Amino acid sequence: MAMPKADETQIPLLTPYQLGSFKLSHRVVYAPLTRTRSVGHVPGEHVALYYAQRTTKGGFLITEATSVSATGIGYPRVPGIWSREQIEAWKPIVQAVHDKGGLFFCQLWHAGRHSHTSFQPNGAPPPSATNQRIKKGPMYLDDGSAADPSQPRAIETHEIPLFVEEFVQAARNAMEAGFDGVELHGANGYLIDQFLRDGANDRTDEYGGSLENRSRFLLELVKGVGNAIGFQRVGVRISPFTDIAEVTDSDPSSLAVHVAEALSHYKILYFHVIEPRLSGEPQTPDHEDVMLPIRRAFKGTFIAGGGYTRDSGNQAIDSGKADLIVYGRTFLANPDLPIRFALNAPLNKYDRSTFYTQDPVVGYTDYPFLQGTAAVKTQA
Numbered sequence: 001m002a003m004p005k006a007d008e009t010q011i012p013l014l015t016p017y018q019l020g021s022f023k024l025s026h027r028v029v030y031a032p033l034t035r036t037r038s039v040g041h042v043p044g045e046h047v048a049l050y051y052a053q054r055t056t057k058g059g060f061l062i063t064e065a066t067s068v069s070a071t072g073i074g075y076p077r078v079p080g081i082w083s084r085e086q087i088e089a090w091k092p093i094v095q096a097v098h099d100k101g102g103l104f105f106c107q108l109w110h111a112g113r114h115s116h117t118s119f120q121p122n123g124a125p126p127p128s129a130t131n132q133r134i135k136k137g138p139m140y141l142d143d144g145s146a147a148d149p150s151q152p153r154a155i156e157t158h159e160i161p162l163f164v165e166e167f168v169q170a171a172r173n174a175m176e177a178g179f180d181g182v183e184l185h186g187a188n189g190y191l192i193d194q195f196l197r198d199g200a201n202d203r204t205d206e207y208g209g210s211l212e213n214r215s216r217f218l219l220e221l222v223k224g225v226g227n228a229i230g231f232q233r234v235g236v237r238i239s240p241f242t243d244i245a246e247v248t249d250s251d252p253s254s255l256a257v258h259v260a261e262a263l264s265h266y267k268i269l270y271f272h273v274i275e276p277r278l279s280g281e282p283q284t285p286d287h288e289d290v291m292l293p294i295r296r297a298f299k300g301t302f303i304a305g306g307g308y309t310r311d312s313g314n315q316a317i318d319s320g321k322a323d324l325i326v327y328g329r330t331f332l333a334n335p336d337l338p339i340r341f342a343l344n345a346p347l348n349k350y351d352r353s354t355f356y357t358q359d360p361v362v363g364y365t366d367y368p369f370l371q372g373t374a375a376v377k378t379q380a
Helices: 045-053 084-099 157-177 191-196 211-229 252-266 285-297 310-319 329-333 337-343
Strands: 017-019 022-024 028-030 060-062 103-109 181-186 234-238 270-274 301-305 324-327
Touching: 028 337, 045 084, 084 103, 084 157, 103 157, 157 181, 157 211, 181 191, 181 211, 191 211, 211 234, 211 252, 234 252, 252 270, 252 285, 270 285, 285 301, 310 324, 324 329
Parallel strands: 028 060, 028 324, 060 103, 103 181, 181 234, 234 270, 270 301, 301 324
Antiparallel strands: 017 022
8 A cells, every 4th residue: 555645635744854864755753662572682584574564665663672782681582783693683674674665773772770680691780870779660581480670780980981882883783784873762761861860870970960970971872873873873762751660850851951952962863752641641731841942952853752643743743843753552553554644544452462472473463454464465
């Protein structure tokens, strides 16, 4: 099924957008979603089908969180991009997206303290910005059992350049695999977020305390990765208002504005911000107010996410609140989502129970398209 032209639909989400040197045919972005289908942390053929199904010509997709090193794993069966085997495994997946005319970025991730010793080389403590342990919530392990998060260790100041280099090398690896660029995962309580927010960062060195110090690790990553692959191939994602894995901030608005202004200096490709709401909750005036200063502070493409519908996404684009909108669970369950938006067609409901299972088909590549099923209809 061909993608309807924007002039046939007259809806803001389906208007073209120039993202740096990349020309997008619409503004519906596939969000990075952990799916735990990469056995041995190496993505397989089923992953290629999964992303290809959700690709339209001129569409933009971001991979699931992809670990930059063996110490960055926080869940079973998540992919990595630190080894030769992983680089080679990603190549046909990227090619499958490119064959359908899509733009594909790799989200670079390190879980930090959101991990368990069983995921770590030699059973070592997970590295983090802090020695504070996550107090609540089980971690799911490779054998299907659950355990408390492990006691982390705070990365020593002299070690930080080594972690920066892991991200830089992972970015180089992503480019070798054929990706168009990378997104630095600074959200959801993981390593970068553990440095950014004062609810987790209790450091007394130059990476803790002030906004400038807590942002330093992220900005060193941006500088290193940008110098390696080009700043116009780099995006950054943050979630300043969320409370995930006990990572919070006393003044999230000021933090987000500070990061936005600093990132503008480097002229990165885009800034991706998760809003202060959960999926399905109505957007409140207060939430609108806190997002606008961030949007204004960043001089570049602004991507917003957080439970958007077709209507609220159109409103955000039409009002100038955001340039692009990411869709997660809705896009997961509707691989032809831009087409459904164009036609205002009914949407499939997602099955939460299959989000993180191991099955390479069920809840992964079997969501039906408007015509036929995902198994046979991949030409969106």
